Amino acid sequence: MATGRTHRPATRSRGIPEATVARLPLYLRALTALSERSVPTVSSEELAAAAGVNSAKLRKDFSYLGSYGTRGVGYDVEYLVYQISRELGLTQDWPVVIVGIGNLGAALANYGGFASRGFRVAALIDADPSMAGKPVAGIPVQHTDELEKIIQDDGVSIGVIATPAGAAQQVCDRLVAAGVTSILNFAPTVLNVPEGVDVRKVDLSIELQILAFHEQRKAGEEAVADAGAVPPAVARKQQPSIDQGPDGDVPAVMPA
């Protein structure tokens, strides 16, 4: 346990900011690593460095959970691991179904970190009848027809969609109708869900495009710098030309 017994449990356990929730898994991972190395306590500074965040932010994040630290010492690693796990709901078992066992679905099914923390792959589901019964990651694939039954029987509340974009909304609707209230969507589509259902999306294509944007910007600034310290603003200060790249890009004309 902690050195001191000073824990006043969050006066406001309800209002944990979303941004904080999103960082808790990060802290938990860093803490788990420390735990495995049998490190007893850790300061906000050290832990923040390990998690790649600002230490003040980390302390404020933890303050939403309660006063779990000891001034002058830091945080008790084991205790904090438990508190965060509990806060995230990882002290219970979450059965998960994966729908769409293509390349990605199979990769997800094989993903080790899946089962490691409270999550259990309850079923793999695919629309292709020829997949049925075929084991992936040691679990036999079941046909889409079984979807509702599986969800209800196992009390599944979290679904992962790894189908092609065209099938995603339909699968989503069926999942929700069957009782799923949290969805992790890998299909490149916007999912429409009723109130009360959470959706998080993972989109490779979008991530790459964001990187491309910054990459282009870097290349542009670099080019300007190389060309001689000419403020880019001047070059663009001309007529508000239409087809002008962000940094003197190729003119290129091809609208419609």
Place this chain on the structure above:
Amino acid sequence: MATGRTHRPATRSRGIPEATVARLPLYLRALTALSERSVPTVSSEELAAAAGVNSAKLRKDFSYLGSYGTRGVGYDVEYLVYQISRELGLTQDWPVVIVGIGNLGAALANYGGFASRGFRVAALIDADPSMAGKPVAGIPVQHTDELEKIIQDDGVSIGVIATPAGAAQQVCDRLVAAGVTSILNFAPTVLNVPEGVDVRKVDLSIELQILAFHEQRKAGEEAVADAGAVPPAVARKQQPSIDQGPDGDVPAVMPA
């Protein structure tokens, strides 16, 4: 977001908010779909619905790019597709290397949406010598030893890391040293990179944990509601009890 240099006078063409950049790919996708259906123009209201965002937000986002709409009419689909593509840097070709060809790496290599928009898989790299030469998605896997040569020869500036967590930082360092300035990280680790290098991470485990948090919260509220229409605030108004879950959770004790 890598701070720029001394300039900033650009009327406003330069300062596109990060949040807006993150939504541009979403708009682009919706617009592309409209384009394929030969829809000539679209209003902010319609497009916003398709992209799953607020229409005012969409208009403000577009206003950072310029005045590309026509009042009373809407936006020209083809023109907007081109403008956003150009802004995101998708009018040029981005060679990408994928490091770590396990289940996930193979899935990424096979991902169609990859090549579709300006991105080209320049090489697949894996540390396992027995993988060398073996074709994945029609591309022969190359050994890690070739990493630097490939990046320099092809002018690769974007790298995708799909290795186990333990190898990620090392791979990252080599990528950066070889000239890569944008990294998409699928390994569950915090990557340390020098100034000027962008990192975006995709972490299945974190996403699931965030869902679990909300799921737990929903379950807790539901339980309280079922217990009789007692306002949750009242129930928690009591004495600040010690090991209390966020919503009257199970006590559960298991720190160590």
Place this chain on the structure above:
DNA sequence: CCATCTTTGTGCACGCGTTCACAAAGACAT
């Protein structure tokens, strides 16, 4: 040319998240 109608572009206010900076809490040594 004028009136009307639609839809954009944006000023403004608000709330969330981040960061700084510091008082208070506690450990530890003397």
Place this chain on the structure above:
DNA sequence: ATGTCTTTGTGAACGCGTGCACAAAGATGG
């Protein structure tokens, strides 16, 4: 006990992002 030293927890300020609400711009019809 008392003083010193370390580190937490948080008040306050600031900046970013969001959404409202509306004036201005332009199309369209008479």
